[in-house]
Structures are given as C-alpha cells and as structure tokens.
Amino acid sequence: MNAINKEPARSEDIRALDAEHHLHPFTDTHALNAKGARVIERAEGVYLWDSEGNRIIDGMAGLWCVNIGYGRxxxxxxxxxxxxxxxxxxxxxxxxxxxxxxxxxxxxxxxxxxxxxxxxxxxxxxxxxxxxxxxxxxxxxxxxxxxxxxxxxxxxxxxxxxxxxxxxxxxxxxxxxxxxxxxxxxxxxxxxxxxxxxxxxxxxxxxxxxxxxxxxxxxxxxxxxxxxxxxxxxxxxxxxxxxxxxxxxxxxxxxxxxxxxxxxxxxxxxxxxxxxxxxxxxxxxxxxxxxxxxxxxxxxxxxxxxxxxxxxxxxxxxxxxxxxxxxxxxxxxxxxxxxxxxxxxxEKIIEQVRDVTGPYLQQQLRERLGNHPLVGHIEGVGLIAGMALAQDKAQHKLFDSNLDVGTICRNHCFANGLIMRACGNRMVLSPPLVITKAEIDEMLDKALLCLDLTVASLKEMGVT
Ligand code: PMP
The missing domain is CATH 3.40.640.10 (Type I PLP-dependent aspartate aminotransferase-like (Major domain))
Structure with missing residues (x-):
C-alpha cells in the first residue's frame, strides 16, 4: 500500500464524529463504532484513497455502480x-x-x-x-x-x-x-x-x-x-x-x-x-x-x-x-x-467489456483462483463474478454460515488494498467497467493473497 504522510488527527476526528452521529446503512453500529469507520477521501479510475493515504483497488465499483470509473x-x-x-x-x-x-x-x-x-x-x-x-x-x-x-x-x-x-x-x-x-x-x-x-x-x-x-x-x-x-x-x-x-x-x-x-x-x-x-x-x-x-x-x-x-x-x-x-x-x-x-x-466501454476485459476477467478468475482450496465454484459474465467459499469443494459443501468466512476474507481484502465484497459465504467482484487487463491482474493478485490469508485465519481458528 502506498502510505502518504497525513495528519493522523484528521481521520480520528472524522471517525469520532461518525461514531457519535452517523447511523450507517446495513451496519451493526455498535460493532462499527468499536473500531471506527474507514474514511474514503478521493478516487480516480478504479482506485480509492483513504484518509491514511492507502490506495485501494475498488473491485466493487462502489456499490456496483461506478461503471465509468471515478474522476470523470x-x-x-x-x-x-x-x-x-x-x-x-x-x-x-x-x-x-x-x-x-x-x-x-x-x-x-x-x-x-x-x-x-x-x-x-x-x-x-x-x-x-x-x-x-x-x-x-x-x-x-x-x-x-x-x-x-x-x-x-x-x-x-x-x-x-x-x-x-x-x-x-x-x-x-x-x-x-x-x-x-x-x-x-x-x-x-x-x-x-x-x-x-x-x-x-x-x-x-x-x-x-x-x-x-x-x-x-x-x-x-x-x-x-x-x-x-x-x-x-x-x-x-x-x-x-x-x-x-x-x-x-x-x-x-x-x-x-x-x-x-x-x-x-x-x-x-x-x-x-x-x-x-x-x-x-x-x-x-x-x-x-x-x-x-x-x-x-x-x-x-x-x-x-x-x-x-x-x-x-x-x-x-x-x-x-x-x-x-x-x-x-x-x-x-x-x-x-x-x-x-x-x-x-x-468510448465503446461496453464493447470493451464484452470483447476484452469481461472474457479476460472470467478466464483469469477460473485459471488463477479456480484451483484454490477455498474456492468451490466461480460464476459470472462480463465484469461481474461470484465465487463460493467451500469447506469441501467436491461435495459442494459450503462453510457453516455462523463462521462468517466471507467476512473474514472481506476483512483481509480491506486490510490489503482491495474491495471485494462478501455476500454470505460468496465473494463477489464487480469492478468499474473501465478496468484494464493490468488492473484486473492486480485485483486478482490481491484476491489470491487474501484467500490465502483466509485459509491461514481458518487454520488458526481450528476450522480446516
Ligand atoms: N434492485 C437490485 C437488483 C439491486 O441490486 C439494488 C441495490 N443493490 C436495488 C434494487 C436497490 O437499489 P437502491 O439501493 O438504489 O435503492
């Protein structure tokens, strides 16, 4: 991550105010306030920067919406x-x-x-x-x-x-x-x-x-x-x-x-x-x-x-x-x-998704992540994809939802400069449609790392 020196007090102030006054959607406010929200400050293309200066690749286009990318x-x-x-x-x-x-x-x-x-x-x-x-x-x-x-x-x-x-x-x-x-x-x-x-x-x-x-x-x-x-x-x-x-x-x-x-x-x-x-x-x-x-x-x-x-x-x-x-x-x-x-x-962005970046993401996902021990199945079309995190791939046995394995993986992503969302025990990607092949490579490098870190976390928890 590219840390830029920043006034640490500023994000702390925002976090404190946020905890005091802001009720977030789809959020356990008590749990969030205990650790504090991440403050996103600016964005360009497929990248976000938080108030600590960390650069994050946005594998979710915000909430599946920033199709043309940030900063236009x-x-x-x-x-x-x-x-x-x-x-x-x-x-x-x-x-x-x-x-x-x-x-x-x-x-x-x-x-x-x-x-x-x-x-x-x-x-x-x-x-x-x-x-x-x-x-x-x-x-x-x-x-x-x-x-x-x-x-x-x-x-x-x-x-x-x-x-x-x-x-x-x-x-x-x-x-x-x-x-x-x-x-x-x-x-x-x-x-x-x-x-x-x-x-x-x-x-x-x-x-x-x-x-x-x-x-x-x-x-x-x-x-x-x-x-x-x-x-x-x-x-x-x-x-x-x-x-x-x-x-x-x-x-x-x-x-x-x-x-x-x-x-x-x-x-x-x-x-x-x-x-x-x-x-x-x-x-x-x-x-x-x-x-x-x-x-x-x-x-x-x-x-x-x-x-x-x-x-x-x-x-x-x-x-x-x-x-x-x-x-x-x-x-x-x-x-x-x-x-x-x-x-x-x-800019023929949709043609690019159909002919170039969509097929590339789908092929690279299967090639690079398909054999990962945690990944049971990958599905998707164009620039939207989901993968099931499985305890037993062959038997299609998914992890018990109480384990919250998706959240464990999501938190590793968050800490390693990637936004990849968890929907129960499925991890999903839906990046801006302007993402390049090189940026897809970077996104999948990070996704792989975070899947490995999730395996390590599950081992520590005595699950696998
Ligand atoms: N329908 C679908 C298929 C959605 O994915 C969403 C939002 N993710 C909605 C409706 C609701 O949209 P909004 O959050 O803008 O109200």
Whole structure:
C-alpha cells in the first residue's frame, strides 16, 4: 500500500464524529463504532484513497455502480452547467425539462424491445416500488383488479424500502421490521452450486423454473400480476442461472399471461457486456427497473422502462397514476446521466467489456483462483463474478454460515488494498467497467493473497 504522510488527527476526528452521529446503512453500529469507520477521501479510475493515504483497488465499483470509473470531470461539468441553468424543477404539473426528456428518449433507444416509455425515480428501491404500484395499476386498468400478487425469488435483492424488502427474498431483512406487503410470494432461486442436490445444470434450470408454475397454480393464475427477477442475482452473491432457466420462466409467464419484470439495477449499463443483462441472458421483459450505472453513481437517479403493453394501457385508459417523487426526472441527475451514457457509448466501454476485459476477467478468475482450496465454484459474465467459499469443494459443501468466512476474507481484502465484497459465504467482484487487463491482474493478485490469508485465519481458528 502506498502510505502518504497525513495528519493522523484528521481521520480520528472524522471517525469520532461518525461514531457519535452517523447511523450507517446495513451496519451493526455498535460493532462499527468499536473500531471506527474507514474514511474514503478521493478516487480516480478504479482506485480509492483513504484518509491514511492507502490506495485501494475498488473491485466493487462502489456499490456496483461506478461503471465509468471515478474522476470523470465531464460529469461534474454537466452537473455544474445544469445547476447554473436550472437546478431543479419538477415534472408533476404538466411541465417537463430538457434533460429529463432527452434522457427518456435515450433510454427508450437503448433498452431492448418495445420499452419506449420511462418513469423516473431516485434509487433502485424507488424504481422497484414504482414497478409494484405500476403492475398492480395495469391490472386495475385492464379490469382485473384482483391480479395483485407479485412473485420473486428467495435470496433476491430488490431494495430496502418496505416495497423492496417485501419483494426481495433476503431472510435477514424479513426478520426485521415487518409486517411486509401482502400479495408477494417467493420461489426458490436458481443457485446450482449451492442448491442443486446432484441435479445437472440443465435439469436444475427446469426444476427452478417449474417452481414458478407451481406457485402460480397455488396462488391461482388469475391472481398473479407479475414475476420479478434480476437477470443475474447480484447482492445474493452473483448467481448466474443455468442455461435454459430464463427461457422456461418466460414460457411460463406467457402461458399464464403474467408480466415479466427484469430488475436491472446491477446488470444494466454494461455490467454483463451488453447494455442490459436482458440482452445477455435473452430475456424479453415487459418492464425493466434500472439505477446505479445509469449515472455511474455520480448522481442518484433511477428509472423504470415500460413496454408498449403496459404503457399503452396506462396512457390510453389509466387516467392519472397517483405515483411519483419530488425528484422524478431531476434535471441535474438527468444531465449527469446523459453525459454518462455519452461516455459509455462514445468510448465503446461496453464493447470493451464484452470483447476484452469481461472474457479476460472470467478466464483469469477460473485459471488463477479456480484451483484454490477455498474456492468451490466461480460464476459470472462480463465484469461481474461470484465465487463460493467451500469447506469441501467436491461435495459442494459450503462453510457453516455462523463462521462468517466471507467476512473474514472481506476483512483481509480491506486490510490489503482491495474491495471485494462478501455476500454470505460468496465473494463477489464487480469492478468499474473501465478496468484494464493490468488492473484486473492486480485485483486478482490481491484476491489470491487474501484467500490465502483466509485459509491461514481458518487454520488458526481450528476450522480446516
Ligand atoms: N434492485 C437490485 C437488483 C439491486 O441490486 C439494488 C441495490 N443493490 C436495488 C434494487 C436497490 O437499489 P437502491 O439501493 O438504489 O435503492
């Protein structure tokens, strides 16, 4: 690590204030305050620097969002220019702004199929809440107001509002702060390595998709509004469904006339080597929720792209849709998103992920980490990957979740200049899309070192 001499008192002051006043998301505040938060001060490209001067390679693009990398002044300039011209105006009462309109048009062009109408929000969770309200509203408009049920998957992540938490399938989240929304059902996830019980990937794909049909029949086909899924589960640990899964899911949705929603908050904007994960996994959704990479995280903004079927019903027959946010289509966020899309397009960043860096990361991961004694299985597409930490590789036996082996590994990464996230006993990588081959090499050097350090820690604990 490149330590630069810094005033140590400064980070200590920030840490003290942080401990006194700041409640962090998804954090055990008591435990954090006992050791103090790391203070990130600046960033450039794929690197972060903390207040002690340590340089850290960001294998997670922030929270899966800084697709164009850090430090792009063009986005700062777009925000500055827009703030000077029109820092805010709403889009509620028969008004619009140029950035919101241009961005809607741009997204209509970029999204696959006939997703030609765009509803703006500010976060992935708000986009998902919009999806929940919109698909239910659609069925009301269609004269079937009883079609309320949304079906999602266990271990799916769809956000942290009450709607997002209800729709998501995260057990730990469901154990806090209920009751949750009625009219939401969950089916098994297509996690082949962890849950196939000896089935081949092809058979397991069908088994998991058939769980959707079973659930539809249990709820009653005429009560189901939509099925929602991430093309590749992200926060669940980067789980790529086996070949055949999405084709079968789509067949079932069509059979029962159920809307299909792709939650592309992580997969959107190049992560899998195409603009949308739906293109990589051959999904034809009726709606797409998106956020994160839409602005590369430089401004909070999200959207729902709506296909003709739903949009035309809402527009022609729906009257007023009583839904929206003060900052829906915020002109500064929209201007920044437009600039971000321009950079992604003109610098051919997504083509680079598809043709060069994506295949390189996937190949190097398997070649260099695949034989590591801790790594049970690696999966991923483009610049997103997950690996299961296994106690017994051949038997697909994962470590007991009480051991928190992912956190042990994550802490070694943190201490050694790499951000690699733990999702339970899976380690995940999702670097900025501008990462070079040399930077991928550096990231994997560090990942290997940290896996070795994790083995040493487990030995010390008497586990292996
Ligand atoms: N959906 C998916 C697939 C996500 O990964 C996330 C965030 N990780 C969300 C929704 C929620 O987004 P946000 O945190 O911006 O509310």
């Amino acid at each position: 002044k063009e986005l700062a300039e777009a925000a500055y220019t827009q703030m000077n011209q029109l820092p805010y105006y709403n889009t509620f009462f028969q008004t619009t702004t140029s950035p919101a309109t241009q961005l809607a048009k741009e997204l209509a062009v970029l999204t696959p199929g006939d997703l030609n109408h765009i509803f703006f929000a500010n976060s992935g969770s708000e986009a998902i809440d919009t999806v929940i309200r919109m698909v239910r509203r659609y069925w009301e408009v269609m004269g079937k107001p009883w079609r309320k049920t949304l079906i999602a998957r266990n271990n799916a992540y769809h956000g942290s509002t009450i709607g997002g938490t209800s729709l998501g399938g995260m057990g730990a989240m469901h154990n806090q702060g209920g009751p949750f929304l009625p009219g939401i059902e969950h089916i098994r996830q297509p996690y082949w390595y962890g849950e196939a019980d000896g089935q081949s990937p092809e058979t397991f794909a069908l088994t998991c998709a058939q769980a959707l049909e079973e659930k539809i029949l249990e709820v009653g086909p005429d009560n189901v509004a939509a099925f929602v899924g991430e093309p590749i589960q992200g926060a669940g640990g980067v789980i790529v469904p086996p070949e055949g899964y999405w084709a079968e899911i789509q067949k079932i949705c069509r059979k029962y006339d159920i809307l299909l929603v792709a939650d592309e908050v992580i997969c959107g904007f190049g992560r899998t080597g195409n603009w949308f994960g739906s293109q990589t996994l051959d999904i034809k959704p009726d709606l797409i929720s998106m956020a994160k990479g839409l602005s590369s995280g430089y401004q909070p903004i999200s959207a729902v792209a709506v296909g003709e079927r739903v949009a035309s019903a809402l527009i022609e027959k729906g009257g007023e849709f009583y839904h929206g946010f003060t900052y829906s289509g915020h002109p500064v966020a929209a201007a920044v998103a437009l600039e971000n899309l321009r950079i992604l397009r003109e």
